[in-house]
Amino acid sequence: MRRTMQAAICVIVVWFTMFELGGWAVYKGEAAVEATAVELTAAAPAAPITITHTEKQPLLAKPAAYESADDVEIEQAVGKKEPDAQTKPSAIDSKPVVPVTTKPSGKTVYLTFDDGPSQHTEQVLDILKAEGIKATFFMLGEQVEQQPDIARQVLAEGHAIGNHSYNHKYEKLYGSFAVFAEQVMKADDAIFAATGVRTPLFRAPGGTYSNFDQGYFDAMAAAGYIIHDWNVDSGDSKRRGVPSSEIIATVKGSKLADSLNVLLHDGGGHEESVKALPAIIAYYKEKGYSFAPITTAVTPIHFSLAKKLKWSRPAVKESEKAALVLYAEQLGRDRMTLPQPAHTEPNLILHRGEEQLVLSPEEYSLSKGSIKVSLAKLTEWIGGTAELDPDSGVVEAYYNGERIYWLTDFALGGAKGRDEAAIVPVRSTLQKFGLAIENYVYNAERREIWVK
Numbered sequence: 001m002r003r004t005m006q007a008a009i010c011v012i013v014v015w016f017t018m019f020e021l022g023g024w025a026v027y028k029g030e031a032a033v034e035a036t037a038v039e040l041t042a043a044a045p046a047a048p049i050t051i052t053h054t055e056k057q058p059l060l061a062k063p064a065a066y067e068s069a070d071d072v073e074i075e076q077a078v079g080k081k082e083p084d085a086q087t088k089p090s091a092i093d094s095k096p097v098v099p100v101t102t103k104p105s106g107k108t109v110y111l112t113f114d115d116g117p118s119q120h121t122e123q124v125l126d127i128l129k130a131e132g133i134k135a136t137f138f139m140l141g142e143q144v145e146q147q148p149d150i151a152r153q154v155l156a157e158g159h160a161i162g163n164h165s166y167n168h169k170y171e172k173l174y175g176s177f178a179v180f181a182e183q184v185m186k187a188d189d190a191i192f193a194a195t196g197v198r199t200p201l202f203r204a205p206g207g208t209y210s211n212f213d214q215g216y217f218d219a220m221a222a223a224g225y226i227i228h229d230w231n232v233d234s235g236d237s238k239r240r241g242v243p244s245s246e247i248i249a250t251v252k253g254s255k256l257a258d259s260l261n262v263l264l265h266d267g268g269g270h271e272e273s274v275k276a277l278p279a280i281i282a283y284y285k286e287k288g289y290s291f292a293p294i295t296t297a298v299t300p301i302h303f304s305l306a307k308k309l310k311w312s313r314p315a316v317k318e319s320e321k322a323a324l325v326l327y328a329e330q331l332g333r334d335r336m337t338l339p340q341p342a343h344t345e346p347n348l349i350l351h352r353g354e355e356q357l358v359l360s361p362e363e364y365s366l367s368k369g370s371i372k373v374s375l376a377k378l379t380e381w382i383g384g385t386a387e388l389d390p391d392s393g394v395v396e397a398y399y400n401g402e403r404i405y406w407l408t409d410f411a412l413g414g415a416k417g418r419d420e421a422a423i424v425p426v427r428s429t430l431q432k433f434g435l436a437i438e439n440y441v442y443n444a445e446r447r448e449i450w451v452k
């Protein structure tokens, strides 16, 4: 039998009565903070509630605004040890800055995708988004010129961008530093033209080993570029069409360390890398790793200098080095004053058995240690129903014999429309439905909750 509720005034009276009686209000800090919401359940002692139900409508699909109530238990469980998700990018020194977050703590994987952007990049982005993780894309200037929209999308979705030369042609790049430097600058300009960002991150085509000599390293450092080799080679480019199974096996067979820089490719012809990606991510998650984009705070991995280079070429001339340094210095001011892309929050992923609910950053919030989501989305995901009565502003959610009522701002006398979606604390709402949070991860890069 459904219990329904009358007009908002009536409910408010009941609500205040319940506070007086004690034991009903789930959100302890709420009354003092903002008296906007209350939960009732069928299991609670019945207060006299008159029933007049009006026309029903599905609840707004997208939360319109977030409540500010506390969920004390989540605060205790989650709030104390998470890194500050809002960490502002900061200039380390007068060098160019990669406009993303600082270095994360704990075991971290830096997934890197080289040679794009290409037609595969969007698939990679979709996977990363679904997994709620950020990565780094070392792009070729030539590719960026052909696919500037994708380059912008990479940045807009919170990933880092690095320079990977203009056209990747080894003989040119490593035949003379003058040509190499020209390609660095040309790619730098192409990335800037497409994205508005000057990246100091650089990955040498083929890696630095037996390609770079000390002169290359010195000149690039003097110009403010930060070179990143890798310590996990997925082997996805050791020949054409390496199958995904082999890529996954190579990654799994690689040595683990607290900080892993994983070489992958999103250039043309790398569909097998895309196929392998979910399993690679799952593997590192299972091993307890977080994922992050490379920032200037990340200690780069450099291969050692080879005793013998693959190339015979003259040493880097002072004039060649000076040209690159001058270019970088002239950009110096621009680099520092460029608009910083907004820090994008990861998705929130709820797990229950095999089922997942993926919520974009707009669809959940964290305030005062309490993770809040749409009551309708949460209820429907666990297999219940939720409906808004637009006339009273009351949201009613039902699952497994338990019922929750939620008063929107409107129900409490506020303006209609702004806050009709009920945004509720995850933990206590699940508890009302007889479910519990088994485990969670909540940090700047990864936000997941396991429900049992």
Ligand SMILES: [Zn+2]
Pocket (backbone or CB within 6 Å): 114, 115, 164, 168, 205, 206
């Ligand atoms: Zn490459």
